[in-house]
């Protein structure tokens with residue numbers, strides 16, 4: 001189809017992404033009578049939120065004493081003091097309300113005998129600012145994300161949200177002043193192209209776990225929204241902080257939720273020792289994720305790993321008894337039986353750290369507005385563009401996310417972004433004229449992948465990228481390793497220019513999607529490894545063997561990576577909360 005004949009549809013708000021973040025925002029907008037479109041490259045209930053197991057944090061105090069201020073302290077400490085304290089306060093205060101909303105939307109949370117919502121202990125949670133373990137994670141057994149996503153989808157159907165299922169967003173569309181005015185998308189099934197014009201656009205495209213070979217993330221988590229932002233000239237923030245979850249199934253990467261340790265599971269090495277006693281004497285197996293991942297990695301490196309290759313440790317659950325496992329962790333039990341042939345009620349599970357969560361992302365404020373630094377001012381709002389969920393960096397997770405805080409983040413800030421959009425729409429009542437050059441660029445980007453036949457294979461390049469990131473930007477880093485990573489990604493980006501897709505008509509569109517996703521992954525990989533090479537300290541998930549200490553004098557700042565010329569900039573951490581005193585940086589001990 002020629003570019004002039006591509007159909008156009010107009011909406012008040014376009015949301016790219018139908019995970020928890022996108023659907024929560026869509027619901028708020030549709031209920032406010034906004035005309036909202038949600039585009040998703042997979043059927044909405046297959047979005048990756050569906051995989052969330054353990055639960056979402058909120059200080060409900062249903063099991064143990066708790067309050068939002070303790071939750072805030074734990075989140076600031078968990079972030080290794082890089083999180084913005086205004087956003088963290090906002091999130092922790094909003095948490096109980098957001099949980100009750102979800103309950104009313106139909107989420108079947110697990111219950112206590114008194115009928116209240118069940119809450120389990122998770123890593124990095126404490127009572128009274130670092131005291132005894134707290135129990136703050138609200139769960140629907142170990143299928144919390146599934147329950148949340150399905151409830152939100154059903155509510156959106158009721159509210160008459162317009163869905164574009166299995167449409168791939170190629171790029172953002174802009175006017176000649178750089179304001180974002182929608183997106184160029186295509187139907188993966190038919191190849192039909194569509195220009196969606198919108199007064200506001202919200203990116204809710206999730207994380208980029210496909211950067212790594214061993215990952216808990218689905219094939220769809222390719223950082224598309226982050227790459228769209230980079231191509232639109234916007235920076236990505238704090239990309240060096242990538243979370244490796246301590247308990248992935250060894251060699252395969254599937255997640256065993258932290259909830260398994262929350263229910264009383266623990267890690268042992270080849271000698272049968274409870275290894276976390278060595279690394280986190282107080283919190284032990286419920287220390288923060290970065291701490292537990294480094295501990296496992298160190299045990300294996302020092303020869304105390306299990307199995308013939310001594311390349312993993314064991315997670316013991318059998319002492320919990322079959323009833324607890326079946327009631328609280330039925331999905332985990334099933335995963336182990338299906339993929340390992342092991343029943344965790346009888347045998348320990350072989351585990352090793354696996355790539356899990358993108359802490360960095362598109363910089364936003366706590367209203368979900370995308371913000372970018374301009375000369376001499378720390379931030380400027382990009383009119384009409386919003387981001388929420390794992391693709392955004394607000395930043396509530398800083399250098400290390402606490403388990404159970406992501407589902408909370410996507411719901412709190414999906415909702416907040418929608419509320420801001422509702423206000424914005426009161427002032428912006430008409431569609432602005434599009435810069436047709438931006439349509440042409442997106443069209444050409446898609447049609448570059450009409451090329452089939454001989455040349456570099458997209459599949460091969462994708463494998464090599466994942467291997468390069470795993471080898472050069474993993475749990476422990478040095479300058480030499482990271483510089484190798486930068487070189488490797490640069491070479492792959494060059495080779496990508498000659499790549500071709502499979503010449504197989506039945507799979508033509510999916511092959512085009514894979515190529516577009518790989519281009520996105522390459523940009524996000526560069527942002528990640530380049531930012532990691534620049535940060536000369538160890539903080540949270542970013543562990544530098546050559547700079548082992550946290551350096552608050554030099555590095556209490558956010559990194560901003562721009563695609564053009566691989567340029568870096570920095571901006572200050574917002575250490576001032578909204579209504580309480582700041583939590584100043586302290587040594588982070590668990």
Ligand SMILES: Cc1cc2nc3c(=O)[nH]c(=O)nc-3n(C[C@H](O)[C@H](O)[C@H](O)COP(=O)(O)OP(=O)(O)OC[C@H]3O[C@@H](n4cnc5c(N)ncnc54)[C@H](O)[C@@H]3O)c2cc1C
Nearest residue numbers: 017018019021041049052053054055169206389390406407
């Ligand atoms: C296995 C696993 C378990 C987890 N468990 C927990 C937990 O217990 N608690 C917790 O707090 N966190 C957990 N997390 C993290 C949490 O689930 C995610 O961070 C969160 O669900 C991300 O939600 P999202 O809405 O940002 O994105 P997603 O749910 O990933 O949705 C992204 C959406 O964007 C769409 N999309 C992307 N690119 C395009 C494109 N180019 N065009 C069109 N559509 C596009 C996708 O189709 C999808 O609809 C877990 C993560 C994993 C991997």
